[in-house]
Every structure is written in structure tokens, then in C-alpha cells.
Amino acid sequence: MPSVKAALSKPFAKYIAKRIKKWASKPAETQLKVFNNLIADAKYTAFGKDHQFNSIKTYQDFKPKVPIRDYEALRPYVERVVKGEEDILWKGKPIYFAKTSGTTSGAKYIPITKESMPTHVEAARNAILMYIHETGNSKFVDGKMIFLQGSPILEEKNGIKLGRLSGIVAHYVPKYLQKNRMPSLKTNCIDDWETKVEAIVEETINEDMSIISGIPSWVQMYFEKLIEKKNKKVGDIFKNFNLFIFGGVNYEPYRAKFENLIGRKVDSIELYPASEGFFAFQDKQDEKGMLLQLNSGIFYEFVKADDFFNENPERITIADVELGVNYVMIISTTAGLWAYNIGDTVEFTSLKPYRVIVSGRIKHFISAFGEHVIGKEVEQALKEATENTSISVNEFTVAPQINPEEGLPYHEWLIEFENEPKNEKDFIKNLETSLQQQNSYYFDLITGKVLQPLKITKIKKDGFQTYMKSIGKLGGQNKIPRLSNDRKIADTIWQLHLTK
CATH class of the missing domain: 3.40.50 (Rossmann fold)
Incomplete structure (x- = not known):
């Protein structure tokens, strides 16, 4: 009752x-x-x-x-x-x-x-x-x-x-x-x-x-x-x-x-x-x-x-x-x-x-090369790439890599997986396809050989929590930006909790 x-x-x-x-x-x-x-x-x-x-x-x-x-x-x-x-x-x-x-x-x-x-x-x-x-x-x-x-x-x-x-x-x-x-x-x-x-x-x-x-x-x-x-x-x-x-x-x-x-x-x-x-x-x-x-x-x-x-x-x-x-x-x-x-x-x-x-x-966007990728687009790409799969993601953020050690610049996805993809190449391809379909500027930069396709860096379990704690923003209403136009967040996370 x-x-x-x-x-x-x-x-x-x-x-x-x-x-x-x-x-x-x-x-x-x-x-x-x-x-x-x-x-x-x-x-x-x-x-x-x-x-x-x-x-x-x-x-x-x-x-x-x-x-x-x-x-x-x-x-x-x-x-x-x-x-x-x-x-x-x-x-x-x-x-x-x-x-x-x-x-x-x-x-x-x-x-x-x-x-x-x-x-x-x-x-x-x-x-x-x-x-x-x-x-x-x-x-x-x-x-x-x-x-x-x-x-x-x-x-x-x-x-x-x-x-x-x-x-x-x-x-x-x-x-x-x-x-x-x-x-x-x-x-x-x-x-x-x-x-x-x-x-x-x-x-x-x-x-x-x-x-x-x-x-x-x-x-x-x-x-x-x-x-x-x-x-x-x-x-x-x-x-x-x-x-x-x-x-x-x-x-x-x-x-x-x-x-x-x-x-x-x-x-x-x-x-x-x-x-x-x-x-x-x-x-x-x-x-x-x-x-x-x-x-x-x-x-x-x-x-x-x-x-x-x-x-x-x-x-x-x-x-x-x-x-x-x-x-x-x-x-x-x-x-x-x-x-x-x-x-x-x-x-x-x-x-x-x-x-x-x-x-x-x-x-919060990436437009280091004029691509103007926004939060909704990276979230949608991740959703499509993990849908109907066993892949599970705890946290992620995206940053431009403007000066790579070799090759063209690219977008780096720092991801803390709960369940990793069995085939990482397919996962990256699905992310990449979705982003290119959503954002014509990004598509043009990839096809025009200004950027190379995105790369993934796997972050250890609780790596993002460690980062938030390191900047005094663990809990409350604080959250990780989905993407940044510089490498401040990415480089700090790299230093704290990187798994190759």
C-alpha cells in the first residue's frame, strides 16, 4: 500500500x-x-x-x-x-x-x-x-x-x-x-x-x-x-x-x-x-x-x-x-x-x-588547427564506439598533441578503461569515423594530411581521481573537462598515472 x-x-x-x-x-x-x-x-x-x-x-x-x-x-x-x-x-x-x-x-x-x-x-x-x-x-x-x-x-x-x-x-x-x-x-x-x-x-x-x-x-x-x-x-x-x-x-x-x-x-x-x-x-x-x-x-x-x-x-x-x-x-x-x-x-x-x-x-574545445571539436562530439564518438560492446570507460579527456616525436600532429585521448577493447585498432577506427562524420573541419584536416588519426593513452585505474586530488578538486561539483585546447591537464595526468 x-x-x-x-x-x-x-x-x-x-x-x-x-x-x-x-x-x-x-x-x-x-x-x-x-x-x-x-x-x-x-x-x-x-x-x-x-x-x-x-x-x-x-x-x-x-x-x-x-x-x-x-x-x-x-x-x-x-x-x-x-x-x-x-x-x-x-x-x-x-x-x-x-x-x-x-x-x-x-x-x-x-x-x-x-x-x-x-x-x-x-x-x-x-x-x-x-x-x-x-x-x-x-x-x-x-x-x-x-x-x-x-x-x-x-x-x-x-x-x-x-x-x-x-x-x-x-x-x-x-x-x-x-x-x-x-x-x-x-x-x-x-x-x-x-x-x-x-x-x-x-x-x-x-x-x-x-x-x-x-x-x-x-x-x-x-x-x-x-x-x-x-x-x-x-x-x-x-x-x-x-x-x-x-x-x-x-x-x-x-x-x-x-x-x-x-x-x-x-x-x-x-x-x-x-x-x-x-x-x-x-x-x-x-x-x-x-x-x-x-x-x-x-x-x-x-x-x-x-x-x-x-x-x-x-x-x-x-x-x-x-x-x-x-x-x-x-x-x-x-x-x-x-x-x-x-x-x-x-x-x-x-x-x-x-x-x-x-x-x-x-x-572547452580543441581548435589547435581550426577543427573546433566540441564536448558533445567526443562524447558521441565514445558512445558509438562502445555501444553493443564489452568496452567500458571510467573517465577520459582529449587534448591536442601539436609537437609529436614523429609524424603529423594528432588528438590524444587519455582514457581510463574499466574493460579495455579487445581490438584497439577497431576501437580507434570507430572513434575516428564518428568524429569525422560529426565534424567536417576535422574530416578535412585528416584527409588533407594536416592531422593524423587520433591516438589513445591508457591511464591507470583511479588516475583521474588522483589528478583531481592533486589539484584540490576531488568530489563536490568538480568534474574533468572532456577536452582542452592545450596540454595542461593531459601533461599533468601523464606525469601522475601513465600506463603504456
């Missing part, structure tokens, strides 16, 4: 699905309303005054007055907010800063306001409710749920609390889920990731886990430690585990490995959360892509990735996007980010409603 909680979740899920359908069916109207509200609410802030918000009536007025900025360009305003000044980027003060580690700029402080915080919580909740509405499955709400996340311990800076986004969100888990939620607060507060995972295993190994959530690479570590302890598949340890919720990276490179670790298939929900906003979630099990959150206080603009580094690239709204084009996503939000480049690239998989996949990072 389902509990009262499980029974009540279905009519609530139906109600939420109806509300979502209402705004999703009016995308341009929904976004225009968000845009107008943002401009009106920030008119008297320092940023609003500096950028003449009082004279902005339309999106066409907005574009020339508010240039695209990344964190570095917005930093002078953010620093004033961090110092405790009010009405700078958004009215009043933020209630939190999500602290992230920037690769070039040191720590970043992303403001979260009383207007933006609820959108993070609602989107995560709605993702689960849409799954219940679609599948009718609500039994899992009676089981235990685990969210592998950062520490909920928050610091304070000039009266504003700060921490990792996942740690901040941990304070907003609804009361009706608190009883079922794991791990304990004490365990969640452990800083060292390996110690934390060991503690989580001890706490959960004898529980009835029904939902497991986190970044796939770190959930994988948790699964492997469970199997080590019990000598059973995860699906046998947790008989009622039937829903995996993930975000941060593409799940496809991990899917075969996870099904092997679990011992069966489980449903999954993909999320697209970031410190800057909760942008999308998977709303259908049988549809590719995630529903873009058009009604969450975020106004979206898009720039074609191929044009992004031009002097004056064209900026468009949701109304003018096309399917299958690689766009840089630009946001303006109720947290006071304006025409802000978060660094992600997305592609639309559907325009009715608007669904996206994350195709990569605008700075």
Missing part, C-alpha cells in the same frame, strides 16, 4: 505539470514578461542607472546598452556587493553567495537573492513531480534518498552567507523529505571527499535507498565502494533503487558502466543546475533534451558559438533559435546577472516546447 505522501504526490504532480505546460506553450510571451520584470525591478540599482534601464522599453533597446560580460567583466560590481553595498546589481543585498573556484580569476562569488533562491528549489522539485506525472511512479518517495553534495556549512562575508551551491540548497530540502534524506548532517559536513564517501557508504549500506542523486563520476565512486563492501551489485543491495538523478555532465559516457554497477536499468532524470540559475530539467523519459525554464526569473539570449569571438556577434532571443545549432547561452536574472556569459554551450533538441542539451563549454 502506498503511503499518504506517495498518494498525495500524484495530484500535486498533475497540478504542477499543468502550470508548466501553460508557460511552456507561450514561450515568447513568458520570456517578455520575465524581461520586463527584470528591467523594472533593477531600474534604480547602480547597474540599472549606469546602463540607463529607465530608457529600456524593448529587447532591442537592451542589447546596445548592456554588453555581454563574463565574471571578470562584471567583477567591479560584484566586489561592491561582496563589500556589503546595497542596490548594486539587484535591489537590496543577496541572501547568499555561491562560491565557486574560477580557473583564472580565483574564487568567484555568484549572488543568490531572495527572488532567485526559490527558483533553484522549485525546479529541482518540479523535475521529480514531472517524472511522477509522466510515469505514475511515486512509490520511491517512501524510500530513502541520497544527494551527494557539498558541505552545508556556510561561512559569512559582510553579513552574507556563502558556500557551495549544493551546500546552500541542502538547507532548503522540504520538510516532508527530511526524514527520508541521507546522509546525516554530520556526514554531509565532512570536507575530505574520500572520507565523506566512506562515511556515506557506512550510513546507507543497510538502508532502503530509492533515489540516488549526484554527478555521475562521484556517484560511481560511491557505487564501487558499496560493491567492494557487499560483493553485490548496487541493484541487489538496494532492491527499491529505481531513480537516478544527475547533472553537471553528460550521462551517456557513464550509462553502460552504471548499468553494470547497478545490475539493471533504472530511470534517470537529468538536471541543468548552476550557481547562476537552475536552467533546465528533463521533463520526459522518452524525449531528448531538458525543458528550458522560461518562467524562473531568467531571461535568455543566445549567440552562435561559431560567431561568439567575432567583434560584434548577433544576439537573439528564444524566438529565433534553430534546432541543432551550437549556441553560447547568455542570461539576465533576478540575482542581478546581466547579459552574463556562463560559459556553457547548448543545442536545442525541440522548439515545441524548448528543450536543450548542454553541448560543452565555450572555452
